[in-house]
Amino acid sequence: QVQLVESGGGLVQAGDSLRLSCAASGRTFSSYTMGWFRQAPGKEREFVAAISTSGVYTYYADSMKGRFTISRDNAKKTVYLQMISLKPEDTAVYYCAVSTGGLRATLVQYAYWGQGTQVTVSS
Numbered sequence: 541q542v543q544l545v546e547s548g549g550g551l552v553q554a555g556d557s558l559r560l561s562c563a564a565s566g567r568t569f570s571s572y573t574m575g576w577f578r579q580a581p582g583k584e585r586e587f588v589a590a591i592s593t594s595g596v597y598t599y600y601a602d603s604m605k606g607r608f609t610i611s612r613d614n615a616k617k618t619v620y621l622q623m624i625s626l627k628p629e630d631t632a633v634y635y636c637a638v639s640t641g642g643l644r645a646t647l648v649q650y651a652y653w654g655q656g657t658q659v660t661v662s663s
Contacts, residue, residue: 542568544653552659554661557625560620562636574612583632588600589610595614628663634656637654638651
């Protein structure tokens with residue numbers, strides 16, 4: 541089993557940048573495909589990005605391409621989400637999770653969710 545702890549969220553202004561971190565416990569982090577999701581109030585949880593075990597391959601939701609970058613450091617057991625040019629519509633709780641279905645896994649194929657970190661973007 542793996543435990544995930546997200547951090548790095550906060551209140552920012554439109555146009556700002558943030559880097560979220562997701563720290564994992566356990567010895568097998570490097571064998572997990574990892575993903576980021578977000579959930580805005582009153583909306584369904586939405587896929588953001590995923591990254592392969594080595595970090596070589598990434599996959600993004602179309603609406604996230606260009607502004608969001610996923611990366612990982614297996615030595616630190618951490619996956620990151622760099623966000624630039626933030627918009628008020630990016631306001632959400634951001635979660636990381638372990639994929640059991642590869643880069644293009646669906647929501648139900650993700651396991652071991654973190655508790656989330658709140659990102660609020662003011663206009």
